[in-house]
Structures are given as structure tokens and as C-alpha cells.
Amino acid sequence: MALTQLLVAGVFAYAILELLLIVSGLILDRTLDYWRVFAGYVNPRFFNHVQTLLIPLLLGLLGWSAVRGLWRGLAAFALVANAFFLLLLMGRATLLALVVGLLLVLLWFGPAGRAYARRFVLAFAAGGALYLLIIELLPWLLGMEPVPAFRELGERGSIEARFYLWRIALDMIAAHPWLGVGPMHYANQFNGEAAHPHNIYLQIAAEYGLPFFLILIFVLLRWFWRMTQRLRQHLSQTPDALALGCWAGLVGALVDGAFSGNFVMPLSQLWILITVILLLQRLPQEPLADSGTTRPSRLRLALWRVGLTLLLLAQLYVLVGAWQEFRQTPVRIQGAQEPVGATHYSPRFWQDGWF
Numbered sequence: 543m544a545l546t547q548l549l550v551a552g553v554f555a556y557a558i559l560e561l562l563l564i565v566s567g568l569i570l571d572r573t574l575d576y577w578r579v580f581a582g583y584v585n586p587r588f589f590n591h592v593q594t595l596l597i598p599l600l601l602g603l604l605g606w607s608a609v610r611g612l613w614r615g616l617a618a619f620a621l622v623a624n625a626f627f628l629l630l631l632m633g634r635a636t637l638l639a640l641v642v643g644l645l646l647v648l649l650w651f652g653p654a655g656r657a658y659a660r661r662f663v664l665a666f667a668a669g670g671a672l673y674l675l676i677i678e679l680l681p682w683l684l685g686m687e688p689v690p691a692f693r694e695l696g697e698r699g700s701i702e703a704r705f706y707l708w709r710i711a712l713d714m715i716a717a718h719p720w721l722g723v724g725p726m727h728y729a730n731q732f733n734g735e736a737a738h739p740h741n742i743y744l745q746i747a748a749e750y751g752l753p754f755f756l757i758l759i760f761v762l763l764r765w766f767w768r769m770t771q772r773l774r775q776h777l778s779q780t781p782d783a784l785a786l787g788c789w790a791g792l793v794g795a796l797v798d799g800a801f802s803g804n805f806v807m808p809l810s811q812l813w814i815l816i817t818v819i820l821l822l823q824r825l826p827q828e829p830l831a832d833s834g835t836t837r838p839s840r841l842r843l844a845l846w847r848v849g850l851t852l853l854l855l856a857q858l859y860v861l862v863g864a865w866q867e868f869r870q871t872p873v874r875i876q877g878a879q880e881p882v883g884a885t886h887y888s889p890r891f892w893q894d895g896w897f
Contacts, residue, residue, distance in 0.1 A: 547613055550603065553596065554616040556581075557623035561676075562629075568680055568689070576631070576692045583809075586692065587802065590633035591810035594798045595791040595817050597624055598643060602787015623713050625669025630677065631692050635801035639794035647790050650770065654777050654786055704740050704801065707733065711744035715752065722751035738806050740800040745806075766792070772825050785824035791817045 543699050563579050578585055583589045600621040603609050609617060628636060647655040677689050693700070710733055714723050723730065727749055729737035747755040773789055776782060795804060795814050804810040816893055838846075 543608060544601065546609065546617045547811040549599075550609070550613050550617045550620065553600070553620040554557055556626075557620045560627065561623060561846045565676060565680070568676070568686070569684065570687055572684070574677075574845050580627075584629050586664075588627065588807055588809060589632065590631060590636040591798065591802060591804035591807055592813050593624055593628055594636045594639045594804060595810070595813040597621065597628070597640060597665075598787045598794060598819065599784075599820075600624065600787070600792035601658055601665065601790070602663055602784040605657055605783025605787070607781070622668040624670060625666045626672040626676070629666075629669055631672050634693075635798050636794075638801070642797045643790035643793040646793055647786065650774065651777060653785060654781065654783065658783065658786055658790065697715070703735050707735055707739040708744055711739040711741065711748040714748035715744070718748075718751065720751050720753065722747070722749045722754070725749050736803075738803050740802055742805040766796075769821065769825070770790075772828070776825055782824055785821060788817050788821035788824065792821065 559581060560579065563581070564574060564587055567574055568578060577584075580586050580589045603617045604614065604621065640662075644659055647658050649655070651658070681687070681689055710731065711728065714728065714731075717723075728739060728745055739748070743759075744757070746758060750758075769789065773785055778783065792814070795810075796818070798804045805814070
């Protein structure tokens with residue numbers, strides 16, 4: 543519960559900060575700088591990646607009986623604020639991910655799904671009202687011009703860019719179907735748009751090959767189906783809105799991953815990991831068959847030890863190489879364009895993250 547309170551306090555504080563920055567920018571500067579107002583994110587779309595998981599988690603927390611009183615109010619405020627931020631940024635992939643998660647929750651989880659849907663609708667209705675108040679009414683009262691949208695809903699530039707990036711990934715798959723072009727090597731071919739295809743599935747197939755991709759998809763679907771069955775059984779015995787919110791968030795992340803870089807950006811990677819851990823923690827453990835009589839053989843234990851030792855040595859090897867690169871001043875990226883007006887190179891998976 544303490545970790546839950548820490549999470550709620552953090553997202554509430556960030557919501558307050560962002561609302562203050564947006565309102566003060568409109569009042570004092572008579573403008574809304576989307577690229578600078580979301581603290582901690584160099585691109586507002588990175589914030590949308592986090593919201594794909596954060597909003598379902600907040601919906602789950604509001605339905606969880608352990609969250610009461612003040613903490614429930616803070617979570618509700620943070621949820622409405624995040625609905626407003628999402629409508630403000632018009633993150634289409636995140637909106638699609640949330641809607642797909644909502645529909646599957648309604649389809650598979652009965653009364654718990656309907657309760658989740660009610661909270662979802664109320665949150666976005668309140669977020670829409672906040673949008674009208676801050677983005678429409680406030681500028682009108684200040685005598686300002688209407689606030690321009692960050693992205694128009696029907697804007698085609700980013701859609702066409704994705705088709706272009708996906709075409710490159712498909713060409714790589716056709717040229718290297720068995721082993722792929724190599725991990726992170728999509729960025730080896732400069733394309734002028736992005737160092738990843740904004741589709742985690744095409745990226746894995748292009749970089750690791752189709753056999754690896756098919757095995758990974760099979761394992762992922764099998765694991766997710768087992769989690770779904772366990773969650774349905776769990777909810778039939780014990781109400782657990784938080785577990786359902788985690789499940790919906792992971793569905794959203796898988797949908798969002800088909801259109802964005804949420805699986806390659808560090809903050810959204812962290813939120814995906816947090817959500818997986820929370821879901822596993824909420825679900826009851828599966829009983830082990832014949833746990834009292836069946837013991838792992840010596841050979842199996844030895845293989846596990848060898849495998850873990852090799853994994854540790856590989857990680858140490860990577861860390862040694864990374865430390866040597868880190869000590870270079872400045873870090874050199876051969877063949878990359880010099881960043882205009884910048885004093886350092888951007889992160890690996892961004893404009894200057896080419897080989």
C-alpha cells in the first residue's frame with residue numbers, strides 16, 4: 543500500500559505542476575509551448591507512451607477498495623488531469639490503445655469490466671470539461687486567439703512517415719528474413735525520419751529475423767492468455783480493480799507498440815515493467831504440481847547455474863564496453879550528422895542516434 547501511495551502522490555504532483563505550467567503560460571506568455579511545457583519529456587509523445595499505462599492503472603486504483611479518502615481524491619484528480627493532457631495532445635495511438643483495452647475489458651470481464659468502463663467514461667468526460675475550461679474558455683476571457691492544436695486529429699504527416707518507416711522495415715525483413723539485420727541495426731540505415739520504425743513488431747522481425755519473431759510472439763501470446771485466464775478466475779473470487787487496470791494497461795502497451803516507440807523509450811519501458819510486476823503481484827500464485835515429490839535433477843540445476851553464469855558474464859562484458867564509451871570526451875558517433883545548435887548528441891533512439 544505504501545508503494546501505491548507513493549505512485550499516487552507522484553502522479554498527482556506532476557498533474558498539479560503541468561496544470562500550473564499550462565495555465566501560467568496562457569496567462570503570462572499568451573501561448574502554449576507544447577514542446578517545453580511537459581517537464582521531463584523532450585517530446586510530448588513520450589509522455590503519451592507513459593499515459594498508455596498510467597491511465598488504466600489510475601482507473602484500477604480508483605476501483606480498488608484499499609484506496610480511500612484523501613488518496614482516492616488525489617488519484618481521481620490525477621486521472622482527470624491525465625485525460626485532459628491526452629485530449630490536449632491528441633495522442634491517437636494512446637487513445638486507440640485505451641479504447642481497445644476498454645473494449646476487451648468489457649468483452650471478457652463482466653461486471654468488473656463494466657465498472658472499469660464507467661470510470662473510464664466519467665474520467666474522460668471530466669477531462670473534456672477541463673479542456674473546454676482551460677483551452678477554450680480561458681483564452682477567450684483573456685482576449686487571445688484560439689490555442690493551436692499540437693496535432694490535428696486528421697493530420698497525415700505522421701501517418702505517411704510511419705508508412706515510410708514500415709516500408710523500410712519490410713524491405714529489411716525481405717532482405718534478411720532468417721537472422722535479421724542485427725539488434726538495433728534498423729538505425730544503421732539513415733532514413734531522415736527516425737532510428738526505429740515506430741512498430742515494435744516490425745522492428746523485432748527486421749532486426750532479429752522472422753523465426754525469432756514468431757517464437758517471441760507465440761511465447762508472448764501464450765503468457766498473456768494464461769494471465770487472462772488467471773485474472774478471470776481471480777476476479778470471479780475476489781474483486782480486484784487494480785489487477786484489471788494492469789491487464790488493460792498491458793493490452794494498451796501492445797497496441798500502442800504497433801504505432802509508436804513505447805518499447806524503445808526508457809520511461810515507457812520502466813512503466814511497462816512496473817505494470818507487469820503489479821499484475822503478477824496481484825494474481826494468486828499457480829500451484830506447482832507434485833511440488834512435494836518432484837525435485838529438479840542435478841543436471842537441470844547445473845544447466846541453470848551455467849546459463850545464469852554466462853548471462854552474468856555477458857552483462858559484465860557489455861558494461862565494460864559501455865564504460866569505455868562513456869569515458870570518451872566527447873562521445874563520438876561516426877557517420878552521424880552534427881546536431882545543429884546542440885552541444886551533445888541525442889539519445890540512441892532519436893534524431894542523432896544513427897550509427
